Amino acid sequence: MGLTRRRFLQWAGATGIGAVVFNGCRVPDHEIQVQSPVQIPEDLVTGRDNYYATVVQGPGSSEGLLVRVMEGRAKKVEGNPDYPMNTGKHGLRAEALLQAAYHPDRIKTPLRRVAKGGPFRPIGWPEAIAELTRVLTEADPSRVVLATAPIRGVLADVTRRFADSYGARLVGFDPLDLTVLRAAIKRVFGQDALPDFDIARTGYLLSFGSDFLGTWLDPTHFARGYGEFRQGDRERGYLVQVDSRFSPTAAAADEWVYVTPGSEGLLAMAMIHTIVSDGLGDDAAASALTGGRGASALSAFAPSAVAERVFGETGGGAERIRKMARDFASADHAQALAIGGGSAGAYANGLFNLTAIYALNHLVGAVDPPNGGGLVFNPPSEEPRITAAPLREWKQLISDMRAGAIDVLLVRDANIDYGLPGSLGTREALGNVGTIVSFSSFLDETTALADLILPGNTPLEEWGTDIPDPGPGYRTVAFQQPAINRFNDTLSFGDALLETGRELGFGDQLPWATMRDAVRDTARALHESGRGSVTQPTFEEFWKRALERGGWWDMNATASAASAPPQLPTAAASPDLAGDEDQYPFFLVPYEAHGIGAGGFAHLPWVQSAPDPITTVTWATWLDVNPTTARELNLHQDDVVIVGAPNGRFIHVTVYVNPATPPRVVSIPFGGGHEHFTGVAAKRGANVLDILADTEDAETGALAWAGTRVRLTKTRTRVRLPKLEGDELAVQLPGEEVIEVQHVRR
Amino acid sequence: MATQTKASAQRDNPKWEMVVDLDRCTGCQACVIACQAENNIPINEESAFHEHRAIQWIRIERYWEGEFPDVKARFLPLLCQQCDNAPCEPVCPVFATYHNNEGLNVQVYNRCVGTRYCGNNCPYHARLFNYWEPVWPEDLRNQLNPDVTVRTRGVMEKCTFCIQRIRRATRGGEPVEDGTLQPACAQACPTSALVFGNSNDPDAKVSRLKTDERHFRVMEHLGTDPSVTYLKQVDVDG
Ligand code: SF4
Ligand code: SF4
Numbered sequence: 001m002g003l004t005r006r007r008f009l010q011w012a013g014a015t016g017i018g019a020v021v022f023n024g025c026r027v028p029d030h031e032i033q034v035q036s037p038v039q040i041p042e043d044l045v046t047g048r049d050n051y052y053a054t055v056v057q058g059p060g061s062s063e064g065l066l067v068r069v070m071e072g073r074a075k076k077v078e079g080n081p082d083y084p085m086n087t088g089k090h091g092l093r094a095e096a097l098l099q100a101a102y103h104p105d106r107i108k109t110p111l112r113r114v115a116k117g118g119p120f121r122p123i124g125w126p127e128a129i130a131e132l133t134r135v136l137t138e139a140d141p142s143r144v145v146l147a148t149a150p151i152r153g154v155l156a157d158v159t160r161r162f163a164d165s166y167g168a169r170l171v172g173f174d175p176l177d178l179t180v181l182r183a184a185i186k187r188v189f190g191q192d193a194l195p196d197f198d199i200a201r202t203g204y205l206l207s208f209g210s211d212f213l214g215t216w217l218d219p220t221h222f223a224r225g226y227g228e229f230r231q232g233d234r235e236r237g238y239l240v241q242v243d244s245r246f247s248p249t250a251a252a253a254d255e256w257v258y259v260t261p262g263s264e265g266l267l268a269m270a271m272i273h274t275i276v277s278d279g280l281g282d283d284a285a286a287s288a289l290t291g292g293r294g295a296s297a298l299s300a301f302a303p304s305a306v307a308e309r310v311f312g313e314t315g316g317g318a319e320r321i322r323k324m325a326r327d328f329a330s331a332d333h334a335q336a337l338a339i340g341g342g343s344a345g346a347y348a349n350g351l352f353n354l355t356a357i358y359a360l361n362h363l364v365g366a367v368d369p370p371n372g373g374g375l376v377f378n379p380p381s382e383e384p385r386i387t388a389a390p391l392r393e394w395k396q397l398i399s400d401m402r403a404g405a406i407d408v409l410l411v412r413d414a415n416i417d418y419g420l421p422g423s424l425g426t427r428e429a430l431g432n433v434g435t436i437v438s439f440s441s442f443l444d445e446t447t448a449l450a451d452l453i454l455p456g457n458t459p460l461e462e463w464g465t466d467i468p469d470p471g472p473g474y475r476t477v478a479f480q481q482p483a484i485n486r487f488n489d490t491l492s493f494g495d496a497l498l499e500t501g502r503e504l505g506f507g508d509q510l511p512w513a514t515m516r517d518a519v520r521d522t523a524r525a526l527h528e529s530g531r532g533s534v535t536q537p538t539f540e541e542f543w544k545r546a547l548e549r550g551g552w553w554d555m556n557a558t559a560s561a562a563s564a565p566p567q568l569p570t571a572a573a574s575p576d577l578a579g580d581e582d583q584y585p586f587f588l589v590p591y592e593a594h595g596i597g598a599g600g601f602a603h604l605p606w607v608q609s610a611p612d613p614i615t616t617v618t619w620a621t622w623l624d625v626n627p628t629t630a631r632e633l634n635l636h637q638d639d640v641v642i643v644g645a646p647n648g649r650f651i652h653v654t655v656y657v658n659p660a661t662p663p664r665v666v667s668i669p670f671g672g673g674h675e676h677f678t679g680v681a682a683k684r685g686a687n688v689l690d691i692l693a694d695t696e697d698a699e700t701g702a703l704a705w706a707g708t709r710v711r712l713t714k715t716r717t718r719v720r721l722p723k724l725e726g727d728e729l730a731v732q733l734p735g736e737e738v739i740e741v742q743h744v745r746r
Numbered sequence: 747m748a749t750q751t752k753a754s755a756q757r758d759n760p761k762w763e764m765v766v767d768l769d770r771c772t773g774c775q776a777c778v779i780a781c782q783a784e785n786n787i788p789i790n791e792e793s794a795f796h797e798h799r800a801i802q803w804i805r806i807e808r809y810w811e812g813e814f815p816d817v818k819a820r821f822l823p824l825l826c827q828q829c830d831n832a833p834c835e836p837v838c839p840v841f842a843t844y845h846n847n848e849g850l851n852v853q854v855y856n857r858c859v860g861t862r863y864c865g866n867n868c869p870y871h872a873r874l875f876n877y878w879e880p881v882w883p884e885d886l887r888n889q890l891n892p893d894v895t896v897r898t899r900g901v902m903e904k905c906t907f908c909i910q911r912i913r914r915a916t917r918g919g920e921p922v923e924d925g926t927l928q929p930a931c932a933q934a935c936p937t938s939a940l941v942f943g944n945s946n947d948p949d950a951k952v953s954r955l956k957t958d959e960r961h962f963r964v965m966e967h968l969g970t971d972p973s974v975t976y977l978k979q980v981d982v983d984g
Contacts, residue, residue: 092776102889104886724805
């Protein structure tokens with residue numbers, strides 16, 4: 001059937017299913033006229049309207065997108081209905097890629113500092129590449145560091161090859177890295193890739209600290225499953241959120257269970273104790289987890305022994321733990337699943353916590369269950385992947401920098417000056433680095449210290465691939481292609497590396513002229529495999545089809561089976577919080593901001609203006625304080641307080657009196673307090689990373705970002721928080737409820 | 747023929763409606779930002795929130811119930827309800843707001859003189875007024891949707907159910923397959939909490955869901971006869 005013009009217009013106004021019209025980056029053969037809804041001649045809009053499939057990756061997320069492009073301008077981002085991770089849906093950060101592309105404060109051309117500490121001077125690309133080549137030629141490669149945000153796919157390959165050929169140290173950076181989660185998945189299941197969670201077909205979901213509907217890993221993907229979990233064609237699923245903070249996932253849960261920060265693993269171990277001692281779970285798994293000793297191996301975790309540490313004095317005691325264990329292991333619901341992450345893994349005992357949490361799955365058959373639900377493992381990625389290094393490694397690097405042992409730092413979206421705990425003294429250490437070269441598209445704090453800037457493209461302007469991690473349970477390769485031509489005099493990071501590699505004389509190791517060629521090589525290998533969702537006789541046909549669909553996936557390429565359950569520890573690990581309770585009475589449980597994340601999205605106006613789901617605050621940083629605590633401290637909404645940490649560091653933050661905040665906990669979203677990073681982000685809010693103790697997870701060395709206690713000091717200042725809600729607490733009026741609720745019995 | 751009847755019902759007389767499933771909604775704001783992008787909604791600066799004049803055609807209201815530890819936060823996506831008995835319509839002195847034959851409450855921007863009577867009369871606070879000339883930094887103007895008018899200062903605006911998408915999809919006069927035409931919010935919504943369709947098509951998902959046992963309409967007692975049906979959130983009691 002031919003694509004009639006009318007049919008196309010209908011599609012163009014519809015979801016985009018099948019409307020992935022892609023012709024490389026050339027204009028399509030037929031011109032399409034689009035009329036404005038007001039059908040008068042002056043409003044006639046002439047334009048070519050086209051959809052390009054592409055992908056955007058985050059440290060734990062992968063969204064396949066269709067970008068609507070008209071006259072060379074990107075107009076709208078939609079989810080790609082074909083892409084297995086998000087199947088047509090997309091989150092607010094993906095939408096805001098448009099604003100990244102057209103941001104007025106982008107670095108529009110390469111820049112070179114006139115003299116150390118002097119102003120920048122715009123230069124051309126030939127000079128920029130020549131200068132980078134000179135710097136690298138003159139440097140001793142063992143004293144050169146290449147730092148980047150986590151990368152997957154072809155760009156990871158190019159980056160690694162560049163670093164290896166030259167001899168530079170390659171290190172990934174993400175303020176909230178996934179080191180602990182990866183280590184737990186490896187320890188409990190023997191898997192290298194992160195697993196998928198089949199939420200749609202799970203009957204009982206027990207989540208510890210992981211705000212999977214808000215910011216954790218791939219919320220769009222998980223929300224897809226969550227919608228079906230709630231109101232799909234199966235029995236409604238039951239969600240329990242164990243969390244020391246009231247996150248959007250806690251708000252969505254059927255039960256929110258507050259636990260003392262850092263005791264998540266203790267609760268999971270006590271649940272395992274109950275399941276094992278009452279014989280409620282899989283016997284073989286119980287035996288493996290306890291080294292054949294049964295519940296006696298777990299005596300340190302008997303519910304009666306740990307309940308007070310988990311819940312405090314009032315939280316329900318041992319019986320509550322036993323009930324949670326019985327509910328979880330019950331056969332009355334469809335498949336149970338336990339997941340954990342976020343703050344649950346962000347203490348000195350992070351790996352202990354996540355190991356115990358994920359081990360629960362072995363007892364209830366949640367490991368790749370035959371009828372769906374539970375954990376679905378992913379095949380190990382054949383392509384290199386650059387993950388974020390743990391804090392321990394970064395501490396060493398910063399101390400090397402301080403000692404003057406690093407001559408050149410190459411940095412791409414690794415904003416370490418902003419994102420490492422303030423006590424590390426990163427700025428000062430960076431001052432001792434000979435030359436800093438940044439490839440970022442925006443002048444973030446680290447880029448502001450650079451001597452040379454080779455501005456990169458934004459995701460809608462680049463070639464690349466993504467191998468999602470977590471993936472959908474089978475081998476998936478997404479293709480990223482430029483939906484729009486470069487708008488400024490920028491060059492993709494990958495192309496800059498390829499060009500510089502040639503200049504440095506190791507073109508053999510980087511055998512591609514451009515990133516597009518590298519992507520085509522990946523595609524060629526997929527074509528030659530003859531497997532998967534796209535098979536075509538010739539490579540050119542394969543290439544076109546794969547780009548139209550946004551990728552290639554092979555549902556038969558699944559993971560190997562999980563390893564046998566590990567033996568669990570017999571003693572609890574301590575969360576080891578910084579600061580003593582008397583002087584620092586509050587647990588500080590920070591969290592990734594719903595929009596701006598850990599600061600990486602703070603430059604995007606739509607993201608800043610999107611209200612936080614719980615508080616409705618926009619454009620600001622706030623401190624969640626319990627109402628009773630606030631009364632005791634004589635704190636009111638909009639009062640500015642000094643939040644002081646045991647390391648002597650402090651920030652000023654505005655109070656949000658939050659009815660859901662536990663009395664001994666205060667929370668601050670990450671992501672604010674930029675000094676630079678465009679006029680949108682700069683001088684707005686506070687950066688909670690600045691005051692965090694540099695405590696590490698004892699085993700992996702990852703930043704224990706929830707492991708700091710703080711004290712609050714009231715100031716005389718008040719700053720009104722910009723928020724969507726009004727000044728009065730928005731509550732449902734009894735008898736006049738706007739939101740109606742259906743009550744069902746369990 | 748059944749198909750003929752259905753086709754003619756759709757073609758001659760579509761009635762666009764939406765169902766919002768509160769048991770799916772997580773308050774994630776994806777719909778809000780998708781709408782901003784699709785409909786050329788001015789960037790809501792910090793000051794817009796201070797003045798309570800942020801323009802969001804769909805917004806997520808959050809209601810508190812109780813206090814720690816027995817606390818709930820409930821989310822309500824609120825947009826123009828496209829009332830069949832719309833209180834905003836009769837008060838407009840210049841007929842800038844009227845009801846069209848597809849069940850939509852339509853705002854004619856170039857007729858609006860900015861009396862704001864309609865806004866005052868809308869019980870859902872769904873109408874938003876341009877107190878200032880909207881400005882976009884020059885580069886960001888590249889993103890503006892050419893299918894949607896940019897409103898000027900002094901003009902009232904509100905959700906249109908993405909009328910530009912409806913126009914594009916129906917221009918040929920062929921029936922629209924259920925599920926293929928979606929406003930930007932419903933298209934983005936990761937949990938599929940928002941379902942849009944032609945309620946004159948008895949087979950449309952929206953027709954089925956609007957009579958689900960959990961259905962209700964917000965502030966129905968006011969007699970506005972909204973075209974947006976909500977499905978109750980489910981609470982599991984101990
Ligand atoms: S919701 Fe408000 S603006 Fe929309 S039709 Fe009803 S009264 Fe009019
Ligand atoms: S996108 Fe969907 S889930 Fe998210 S707030 Fe809107 S209606 Fe709710």
